[in-house]
Amino acid sequence: MEYTRFLDCLAADHDRLRAVVGTDADAPVPTCPGWTVADLTRHVGGVYLHKTAAMRDGAEPEPWPPAEFADEPPTALLDRGYAALRAEFAARAPEDPAATWYGPDQSVGFWIRRMAQETVVHRIDAELATGRPVTAVPDDLAVDGIDEVLKVFAAYAVAEWGDYFTGILDGSPGRTFLVRAGDEAAWRVRTGPGEFTVTDGAGDGTADVRLSGSPESVLRSLWNRAGEGGDGDVRVEGAPEAVAELRRCLVVATQ
Numbered sequence: 567m568e569y570t571r572f573l574d575c576l577a578a579d580h581d582r583l584r585a586v587v588g589t590d591a592d593a594p595v596p597t598c599p600g601w602t603v604a605d606l607t608r609h610v611g612g613v614y615l616h617k618t619a620a621m622r623d624g625a626e627p628e629p630w631p632p633a634e635f636a637d638e639p640p641t642a643l644l645d646r647g648y649a650a651l652r653a654e655f656a657a658r659a660p661e662d663p664a665a666t667w668y669g670p671d672q673s674v675g676f677w678i679r680r681m682a683q684e685t686v687v688h689r690i691d692a693e694l695a696t697g698r699p700v701t702a703v704p705d706d707l708a709v710d711g712i713d714e715v716l717k718v719f720a721a722y723a724v725a726e727w728g729d730y731f732t733g734i735l736d737g738s739p740g741r742t743f744l745v746r747a748g749d750e751a752a753w754r755v756r757t758g759p760g761e762f763t764v765t766d767g768a769g770d771g772t773a774d775v776r777l778s779g780s781p782e783s784v785l786r787s788l789w790n791r792a793g794e795g796g797d798g799d800v801r802v803e804g805a806p807e808a809v810a811e812l813r814r815c816l817v818v819a820t821q
Contacts, residue, residue, distance in 0.1 A: 567710050569660045569675055572682040575707045579682070580648055583610065583689040586696050588641055595695040597791050603695050607640035610688050614647030617677045618654045621664040651681065668718055669726070683711045687789050694793045708781035709751045715788050715816065716745070716753055716764045723819040724762035734814045735759055741808050744773035745788075747781040755812065762815055775804030775812065788816055 591604040598606060612631045619627045635643060658664075660675030668676060686703055693700045703711075724731050740758040752768040777784065779800035786792050787800045790813075802809055 567679075567706055569678050571706065572678045573655065575704065576678075576682040576685055577652075579685040579689040579701075582701055583685060583692050584641070584644060584648075586689070586692040586698055587644070590696045591640065593695045595691050597691050597694055597793070603692060604640045606688060606691055606695070607644050608635065610685070611635075611640065611643035611645075611647035613684060614644075614651040614681070617681060618647070618650045620666065621654050621658060621662075621674055621677060623665075624663075625665045626667065668722060670722075679710070679714070682707065683714055686711065687791060690786065690791045690793075694791070700793070703782040703785060705748060705781045708785040709747050711785045712745065712747055712751070712781065712788060713753070715785075715820065716755060720755075720815050720819040721762050721764045724760070724815065728760050730818050731760075731762070731815060734811060734818065735761065738811060741774045741811065742772070743775045743777065743804075743808075743812055744768060744771065745784065746776070746778035747784045751781065757811060757815065773804075775802070775808045777802050777809075777812075789820065790817065 587603050587607040591602065591607070593603045595601040595603060595606050601609070612635055616627060616630055638646075655674070655678060658674045660673060660678055662674045663672055664674045664677055666672055666676045666680075686707060690700055690703075692698075724735070735757060736759050738758050738761075740761075741756070743755040743757070745753045745755065746768065752766070754765045754767065754769050754773070756763045756765075777787070777800060779787070783792075783800045792800075
């Protein structure tokens with residue numbers, strides 16, 4: 567995706583999120599156990615401000631969040647955070663350097679992509695929490711989000727912070743997973759002790775587990791955002807213990 571496209575998606579999902587979170591601040595968020603809509607709103611505003619500071623100051627701020635955020639109305643924090651984030655993006659080029667937690671990409675472009683994906687996931691959270699219809703996720707954004715969660719989150723986390731995954735992967739016999747999104751996009755995942763690797767394409771089509779569906783449904787399934795209706799049109803084939811291995815890795819990688 568082009569960075570201009572990410573920014574357009576970010577704007578659309580922020581606007582939808584902002585409209586929804588102002589309606590029922592006390593509603594529980596089923597996809598974020600223990601959170602209310604107010605907590606979700608405060609989280610997203612804080613994330614926007616955190617990434618703004620990372621670009622502005624050249625380092626991710628710690629500790630975070632500042633204590634005074636708790637005294638600010640959640641929607642005010644979200645508004646302030648979004649305005650600051652968009653201003654920072656407007657002042658920089660995607661290739662400009664920026665501090666990120668992902669070693670291979672230390673650029674503003676990383677945060678443009680990440681904030682578009684962060685926002686669409688939390689927009690879905692807000693819609694599920696308030697009982698609103700979930701707005702469709704564009705196919706290109708959903709395919710990119712699947713690529714991001716598999717490679718940038720899971721594969722990178724296992725490679726860099728493998729200790730967090732020992733209880734999941736150390737007993738793995740070595741498995742392959744084929745993830746398909748729509749008619750064209752596909753990824754092959756290989757797991758094993760200390761291993762979570764991702765390659766593009768379906769390869770020879772063989773796998774221990776096959777997970778397929780529309781881009782939006784697969785994205786929501788991998789992020790555990792399917793909602794009460796389950797995984798919708800996502801088709802999962804494979805042994806339950808193998809499917810659980812993939813899902814447990816994703817939960818740890820994205821927490």
